[in-house]
Amino acid sequence: MVLGLLLLASAPRSAAQRPRREPTPNDALVSPEVLADHRVTFRLYAPKASEVTVAGDFGPPAKMTKDDKGVWSVTVGPLTPDFYSYHFSVDGVKTVDPKNSVIKPGISSVDSMVFVPGKEADFEDLKEVPHGEVRQVWYHSATLNTQRRMHVYTPPGYEDNSERYPVFYLLHGSGDEDSGWSTIGRAGFILDNLIAQKKAKPMLVVMPNGSLPRPRNLPRRAPGAPPPSDFAKRMAEFQGLFVKELLQDIIPQVEKRFRVRTGAANRALAGLSMGGGQTLAVVTRHPDQFGYVGVWSAAIFGDPQEFEKRNATFFESADKVNQTVKLFSISVGDQDFLLAGSKNLDELLKKHSIQHKFHISGGGHTWINWRRYLNDFAPQLFQ
Amino acid sequence: MVLGLLLLASAPRSAAQRPRREPTPNDALVSPEVLADHRVTFRLYAPKASEVTVAGDFGPPAKMTKDDKGVWSVTVGPLTPDFYSYHFSVDGVKTVDPKNSVIKPGISSVDSMVFVPGKEADFEDLKEVPHGEVRQVWYHSATLNTQRRMHVYTPPGYEDNSERYPVFYLLHGSGDEDSGWSTIGRAGFILDNLIAQKKAKPMLVVMPNGSLPRPRNLPRRAPGAPPPSDFAKRMAEFQGLFVKELLQDIIPQVEKRFRVRTGAANRALAGLSMGGGQTLAVVTRHPDQFGYVGVWSAAIFGDPQEFEKRNATFFESADKVNQTVKLFSISVGDQDFLLAGSKNLDELLKKHSIQHKFHISGGGHTWINWRRYLNDFAPQLFQ
Numbered sequence: 001m002v003l004g005l006l007l008l009a010s011a012p013r014s015a016a017q018r019p020r021r022e023p024t025p026n027d028a029l030v031s032p033e034v035l036a037d038h039r040v041t042f043r044l045y046a047p048k049a050s051e052v053t054v055a056g057d058f059g060p061p062a063k064m065t066k067d068d069k070g071v072w073s074v075t076v077g078p079l080t081p082d083f084y085s086y087h088f089s090v091d092g093v094k095t096v097d098p099k100n101s102v103i104k105p106g107i108s109s110v111d112s113m114v115f116v117p118g119k120e121a122d123f124e125d126l127k128e129v130p131h132g133e134v135r136q137v138w139y140h141s142a143t144l145n146t147q148r149r150m151h152v153y154t155p156p157g158y159e160d161n162s163e164r165y166p167v168f169y170l171l172h173g174s175g176d177e178d179s180g181w182s183t184i185g186r187a188g189f190i191l192d193n194l195i196a197q198k199k200a201k202p203m204l205v206v207m208p209n210g211s212l213p214r215p216r217n218l219p220r221r222a223p224g225a226p227p228p229s230d231f232a233k234r235m236a237e238f239q240g241l242f243v244k245e246l247l248q249d250i251i252p253q254v255e256k257r258f259r260v261r262t263g264a265a266n267r268a269l270a271g272l273s274m275g276g277g278q279t280l281a282v283v284t285r286h287p288d289q290f291g292y293v294g295v296w297s298a299a300i301f302g303d304p305q306e307f308e309k310r311n312a313t314f315f316e317s318a319d320k321v322n323q324t325v326k327l328f329s330i331s332v333g334d335q336d337f338l339l340a341g342s343k344n345l346d347e348l349l350k351k352h353s354i355q356h357k358f359h360i361s362g363g364g365h366t367w368i369n370w371r372r373y374l375n376d377f378a379p380q381l382f383q
Numbered sequence: 384m385v386l387g388l389l390l391l392a393s394a395p396r397s398a399a400q401r402p403r404r405e406p407t408p409n410d411a412l413v414s415p416e417v418l419a420d421h422r423v424t425f426r427l428y429a430p431k432a433s434e435v436t437v438a439g440d441f442g443p444p445a446k447m448t449k450d451d452k453g454v455w456s457v458t459v460g461p462l463t464p465d466f467y468s469y470h471f472s473v474d475g476v477k478t479v480d481p482k483n484s485v486i487k488p489g490i491s492s493v494d495s496m497v498f499v500p501g502k503e504a505d506f507e508d509l510k511e512v513p514h515g516e517v518r519q520v521w522y523h524s525a526t527l528n529t530q531r532r533m534h535v536y537t538p539p540g541y542e543d544n545s546e547r548y549p550v551f552y553l554l555h556g557s558g559d560e561d562s563g564w565s566t567i568g569r570a571g572f573i574l575d576n577l578i579a580q581k582k583a584k585p586m587l588v589v590m591p592n593g594s595l596p597r598p599r600n601l602p603r604r605a606p607g608a609p610p611p612s613d614f615a616k617r618m619a620e621f622q623g624l625f626v627k628e629l630l631q632d633i634i635p636q637v638e639k640r641f642r643v644r645t646g647a648a649n650r651a652l653a654g655l656s657m658g659g660g661q662t663l664a665v666v667t668r669h670p671d672q673f674g675y676v677g678v679w680s681a682a683i684f685g686d687p688q689e690f691e692k693r694n695a696t697f698f699e700s701a702d703k704v705n706q707t708v709k710l711f712s713i714s715v716g717d718q719d720f721l722l723a724g725s726k727n728l729d730e731l732l733k734k735h736s737i738q739h740k741f742h743i744s745g746g747g748h749t750w751i752n753w754r755r756y757l758n759d760f761a762p763q764l765f766q
Contacts, residue, residue, distance in 0.1 A: 048433065048474035091431035095478035096493055103493055107484050110493070126530060131521035136571075138514035147509060159640060188519075257542060 025069040031099040032114045039077035056086025057366040081118025085111040104184040108175045124186040129196035130156035139253045143245040155202035166266040166382040171275025178209040200378045239281040270294025284314040292327045299341020315352040328356035335364035408452040414482040415497045422460035439469025440749040464501025468494040487567040507569040512579035513539035522636045526628040538585035549649040549765040554658025561592040622664040653677025667697040682724025698735040711739035718747035
């Protein structure tokens with residue numbers, strides 16, 4: 001028999017050094033397992049653990065039970081077809097699913113992801129349609145005096161013509177970085193599907209890194225600790241840093257490096273949670289820069305009158321704002337802890353006759369909502 | 384005091400639902416901590432665990448010890464400045480470092496990564512030089528009848544001119560996918576630095592997904608189980624599938640979508656481990672396609688005479704091979720379990736007067752070597 005080259009597909013890294021070991025129940029373990037009825041079974045081999053749970057954005061944390069081989073498992077659902085993030089807690093230690101390589105990276109944590117396919121998730125699934133590219137682009141930020149990365153989606157066909165495209169700046173939330181909208185956010189696939197169905201115009205989607213080095217005067221609080229008395233002032237200064245980074249570094253870089261159209265009519269801005277706060281900070285300070293604005297799962301904190309006073313110039317120029325901002329869209333889930341603050345924002349905009357849409361969806365402060373908000377928002381841009 | 388919008392930077396996802404909890408030693412825990420002397424301290428809060436170790440490509444697995452607060456720790460090194468991958472084992476359960484968001488994704492596992500900065504790692508570090516883009520590119524593979532992704536590095540300035548570039552096809556090993564060379568492989572940064580120093584020509588680097596759906600007749604073996612008697616034949620067929628995918632799908636896609644030069648003189652191919660085996664499979668079957676070939680940490684398995692017989696056509700056309708392949712480079716570490724098989728390949732090529740370079744480095748079957756092989760190989764291309 002002829003011996004060829006092996007692919008090494010099954011050779012462990014240090015096979016030469018390591019002795020062969022006995023098989024364990026872990027070897028053939030499958031986790032997660034998506035069942036035909038949309039329930040999902042999670043499994044973890046942890047024979048010595050005394051308590052294992054799985055938590056994620058699919059619902060309340062679930063206790064797992066151990067079999068006689070040391071395998072913990074639980075079945076949840078049925079779940080609505082979608083992408084879900086989850087992690088295990090093994091005697092209090094947070095861990096990703098060691099049997100699942102599909103992960104959601106972030107700046108403060110890593111989670112596992114599971115996809116439950118089905119009609120409801122078609123909008124965000126990898127379909128047989130033309131695909132845009134998602135590029136990692138580095139630039140020097142003068143504002144932050146460092147090198148920064150952004151993810152940029154270019155639509156299908158971008159390389160094949162000399163057309164100029166409008167640009168949608170799309171911001172992530174706290175704990176994520178510029179890759180978030182391309183991993184758990186599924187932005188590229190959502191845009192591919194919308195563009196293929198001619199529901200959305202071909203556009204660039206720029207996903208910057210909105211997580212900034214936290215200034216010394218704004219330390220992270222210990223859980224339960226009260227904020228310092230001038231916390232909001234310090235936070236507003238901190239937000240100003242991102243406003244500057246976006247307007248003076250990111251947009252100029254994009255308009256220099258890519259074939260894009262310029263001016264407010266060709267620029268959209270939206271963000272979730274922290275990114276929704278950043279979006280509001282940008283539009284209240286520079287209402288002439290973006291023709292389309294989305295504020296998702298973000299809110300006014302504290303007293304709305306204080307917010308009104310702080311942004312008096314913005315609220316006093318409703319006519320100008322309405323002329324530039326063709327779409328001002330606010331979305332929040334009815335389970336979101338920022339629901340009340342979002343309602344306050346809606347009320348303030350109403351009071352000052354600033355045209356906007358306010359949409360309360362089901363659900364909470366999760367990517368489940370944010371992907372759907374993107375899917376609803378993108379078709380309304382640049383029409 | 385004016386209350387502004389909060390960035391939500393410190394608000395947990397479901398702050399509204401969750402009661403405030405007591406602080407734990409985990410809250411302020413730092414892991415990994417890179418010390419000034421290049422030692423690295425790993426820490427994990429696991430008060431109920433009875434054994435915790437950290438393993439990685441920095442050296443032998445290290446036992447961690449628990450303090451009276453339930454924090455396990457160990458300090459390793461000093462380590463040569465470089466990127467290292469590691470994971471914890473908590474009572475036998477593999478976990479990434481929950482305090483470290485820098486991860487190495489793969490198709491069969493996820494690891495944490497730590498960077499020890501220093502002179503020896505400058506070649507792979509993010510430097511203040513012009514950066515190329517790394518793009519995620521989807522295409523339809525007729526060979527595999529599915530949609531596949533590749534990562535494509537375009538050099539700095541690619542968008543600013545109409546020049547055509549040579550292309551380097553760079554393959555990963557088993558357990559990885561097309562992102563591997565851009566995460567732990569640092570390919571973009573290595574190329575950026577080489578190009579900035581004019582050590583390497585500007586080129587595209589195409590990093591395809593080399594992990595194919597394993598055919599039914601080639602099941603994964605249980606640990607310790609012997610291979611089936613016709614394993615090599617089945618494996619060669621399986622390798623043929625990637626050869627077809629590369630030549631009939633990937634290269635045509637790249638030459639259609641990007642401004643590249645065509646023909647063997649403008650194409651390089653290299654790969655590590657499984658990807659080195661794939662590289663050898665391509666060059667022995669199609670020696671007219673690539674002018675530059677790198678086989679890293681890969682080898683002839685079993686009897687070299689059988690390999691010689693299997694590839695008789697290749698070995699009998701040394702003159703033609705030498706005319707096309709300007710560089711045939713074989714690299715392997717002196718601790719690599721594939722050292723003997725690499726030596727056999729060197730001997731066979733010598734015997735048939737196929738010009739090549741054979742380089743035995745220090746170290747084993749790790750990314751530590753593969754990044755350095757790339758840094759040595761790329762400057763020799765397209766000169």
